[in-house]
Each structure stands twice: as C-alpha cells, then as structure tokens.
Amino acid sequence: MDGNESTPDSVNLSNDFDTSLRLIKELDNSDLPTNNINYQNKVKQTISLLERSTVMVNQLSLFSENETISDVASSSIKYLLLPALLGYLHMKLVTKDRLESLIIANIYFKDYLKRIVSYEVCPIGIDLDELEDGEEEEDQQQEGNSNSKETIKIEKPKKVFTSNSIAELQAMGRERLAKIENYRRQKEIDEKLESLEPIVNCNDGEDASDEQRREYFILLIKKWVSIGIEEMSSIAKEKEVLSLMRKMGGKKVEPKEKPKSEPIKPFIITRTELQKKVFGLGYPAIPTMSIEQFVDIKIKEGALSEQKPGQSNSLMDWAQNPDIKKQQDEDDAAIKEKAEDEEDKEALIKARGWDEFKDDNKRGWGNRYNRS
Incomplete structure (x- = not known):
C-alpha cells in the first residue's frame, strides 16, 4: 500500500x-x-x-x-x-x-x-x-x-x-x-x-x-x-x-397546435357619445354623407368657390374628367401671372420715382449742420 x-x-x-x-x-x-x-x-x-x-x-x-x-x-x-x-x-x-x-x-x-x-x-x-x-x-x-x-x-x-x-x-x-x-x-x-x-x-x-x-x-x-x-x-x-x-423516457414533446383565432378588427375608443358620432362605429368608419353633399357644405362654409359656367367643383366630376382639373390649373396660373405683371409695373413706377428723387436731392444735402 x-x-x-x-x-x-x-x-x-x-x-x-x-x-x-x-x-x-x-x-x-x-x-x-x-x-x-x-x-x-x-x-x-x-x-x-x-x-x-x-x-x-x-x-x-x-x-x-x-x-x-x-x-x-x-x-x-x-x-x-x-x-x-x-x-x-x-x-x-x-x-x-x-x-x-x-x-x-x-x-x-x-x-x-x-x-x-x-x-x-x-x-x-x-x-x-x-x-x-x-x-x-x-x-x-x-x-x-x-x-x-x-x-x-x-x-x-x-x-x-x-x-x-x-x-x-x-x-x-x-x-x-x-x-x-x-x-x-x-x-x-x-x-x-x-x-x-x-x-x-x-x-x-x-x-x-x-x-x-x-x-x-x-x-x-x-x-x-x-x-x-x-x-x-x-x-x-x-x-x-x-x-x-x-x-x-427521452420522448419528444410535440407542441400542441394552437387554435386559429380570427384577427381582431380595429376599433376606436371614444370618451363621449359625441366623439362616437364623429368617428363612427369603428375603423374604417361608415360614410355619413355623399361627395356631393360634402362639396355643398364646403361651398357654404367658403372653403370652395361656387361653380362657374363651364367649371365644375364636384370631386366626382374631377375624377371622371381629369381635363377639367388641368384647364382650371392653367387658368389659375394665367391669373397669377397677370397679377405678377401688374405688380412689376407698380414696382417699376416706384423705382423711377426714387431715381428722380435722388437726382434732385444729392447725398448729404440734408445733414450739413448749418454749414455753408
């Protein structure tokens, strides 16, 4: 041992x-x-x-x-x-x-x-x-x-x-x-x-x-x-x-298949009944008025101008005939250009008047301190 x-x-x-x-x-x-x-x-x-x-x-x-x-x-x-x-x-x-x-x-x-x-x-x-x-x-x-x-x-x-x-x-x-x-x-x-x-x-x-x-x-x-x-x-x-x-005993445990559940629909939680009326019953909300009714309300509020002859403010008309929207855009651009031209004329008149004033009043004439 x-x-x-x-x-x-x-x-x-x-x-x-x-x-x-x-x-x-x-x-x-x-x-x-x-x-x-x-x-x-x-x-x-x-x-x-x-x-x-x-x-x-x-x-x-x-x-x-x-x-x-x-x-x-x-x-x-x-x-x-x-x-x-x-x-x-x-x-x-x-x-x-x-x-x-x-x-x-x-x-x-x-x-x-x-x-x-x-x-x-x-x-x-x-x-x-x-x-x-x-x-x-x-x-x-x-x-x-x-x-x-x-x-x-x-x-x-x-x-x-x-x-x-x-x-x-x-x-x-x-x-x-x-x-x-x-x-x-x-x-x-x-x-x-x-x-x-x-x-x-x-x-x-x-x-x-x-x-x-x-x-x-x-x-x-x-x-x-x-x-x-x-x-x-x-x-x-x-x-x-x-x-x-x-x-x-070494057996594999197979996970149980979970039952398929339906997806939860989105919804909006509101605090008051008034909010519920505004937001609707859920999302997407149920429509409460047509497009024509919406346009009429906006015209009364002043957000849209009234319809002129040959001109349509209907959203549905804009969607059905895109040329109407294109024509209106061209008219708006012409009006804007005309306004800018008028502003240019006024600015030109103002600039000429300022040049004439400087010709008649030389620089420093108003700051002589009683000197000859």
Whole structure:
C-alpha cells in the first residue's frame, strides 16, 4: 500500500490539500470546455486527492463534534473545506448519469453547511431541514455508494412540502433574504481575501503569521458558504429538469397546435357619445354623407368657390374628367401671372420715382449742420 494511506500524517495531508486547491484554481481559470478529456481527468484527479484527504482527516481525528471554530487548531481549519470542494468538483463531472452527480454534490454541500453551523463559524441564513433536496433518492444513492465514498453520515428528517403550503412559501422567503445577505457578505470577504492571499501563498505561507493564516482560511470558509448555498439552489432546479426527462423516457414533446383565432378588427375608443358620432362605429368608419353633399357644405362654409359656367367643383366630376382639373390649373396660373405683371409695373413706377428723387436731392444735402 501507499505510505500516505497506511501511515497518514499532517505533512502528507497538507500537501494533498494544497495541491487540490491549486488544481481547482487551474480548473477555474482553464479555457478548456468542461467535457474535454484533459479537463475531466484533472477533475477526477482532484476528487481523488480530496477523498484521500478526507480519509486521513478521519484517521487523524482532527475534528470533534463538541468543538467550535475557536477550539480548532489553525493548521486544521482549512480541512473544513473538504466537503464543499468535493461538492464543487462533482458539479463539474461529466458522466452518463448526471442526476447521480448532482445528488452526491448536494450531499457534500449540505454536510458542509451543517458543519459550519455546528462549529459556529457564521450564520448561513437558511434552514437546512427545509430544503427540498429529494432526500429519498439521496438515501438510496448513499446506500449504493457507502463502500466507495468517504462521506459523513447525518440523519435527515424527512419532510414533504405540499404545493402552495405556507411552510414552502416561508422557506422561499428566507432563501431570498439569505441570497441578499450572502451577496453583501461575499463582497466584504473577497476584499479581505485579496489583501491576505499574497501573504499566505507566498513562499508556501512561511512569511505569514499564524493569525494571518487562520484569518485567511476562516474567510475562505465563509466564502464557500455563499458558494454552497448558490450551488444547492441550482442543483435543485437542475434535478427537477432531469427527473422530468427521466420520467418522459427521452420522448419528444410535440407542441400542441394552437387554435386559429380570427384577427381582431380595429376599433376606436371614444370618451363621449359625441366623439362616437364623429368617428363612427369603428375603423374604417361608415360614410355619413355623399361627395356631393360634402362639396355643398364646403361651398357654404367658403372653403370652395361656387361653380362657374363651364367649371365644375364636384370631386366626382374631377375624377371622371381629369381635363377639367388641368384647364382650371392653367387658368389659375394665367391669373397669377397677370397679377405678377401688374405688380412689376407698380414696382417699376416706384423705382423711377426714387431715381428722380435722388437726382434732385444729392447725398448729404440734408445733414450739413448749418454749414455753408
């Protein structure tokens, strides 16, 4: 057997854990698609390291149920992250049975959050017992993988929400408030982590004091609380979709044909009865008078001139005989030209009179100031 597995020690445990953190950072910064074989191999390698670390933590008995975060040694605090990191990596696994990976990830995240509450690290803002997480499927999955997975067994009280129940609505409200609080807390934690990370990670943490390393990993634990809550929410939604697809058995759902509806006729909304009479019953409005009646009314109003001999103002006549309109336009143009000629004569007379005035009155004669 490997020496790391037969005789676990804190050095091997720390090396495996630090290597896992480095690999997770490389996965997050990788440009490879999730289903790439190299990406998946790195995910499986990291999961193997974390599972081995979990075994060593249990063998070394680094944690006790009756402890709080203040009782945990500074060198052991970081191992509280193990369930969260395992759940995060199982979310990245691409397998034939996606639902199985989601159930395992959900178990890890829930175990992590329960440990945070048990060790009084920080409030998580949600009631874990009220999360709808398909616990019957998880129990079956745990029984099937109990020999191959190193997990922490926690008794789960079974609760079933009925649709539109008050308890479910209250849980949704608390979950919403928790998301708002997590977002605010996440911003504060990220700012502090940015200032401590260069110190802790430089020269394998030799330059950092014990207090700085402790503060750094406690902040990292709090950050993963927010990540765990968000991941559990997305897991619940994805499981609903996968469960529905499994029930359907891969059958295609053909959309139902919508009954053809008649197009809505346009209409005019009026405020008063008078407007209704003006606009009619709808659009297009029903005619209320003939073209001849319309022309007669316009003649009485003065908008159109009365009909002259040989001239028609009827719109119907204009439409039937376009030459009438052409003749009228020519007559109007001749009248306009004649008027302009008359105006030109008047302007010519005025210009000649002005020239005669300037001949008789030289410029400056009226502004001599009594000078000779």
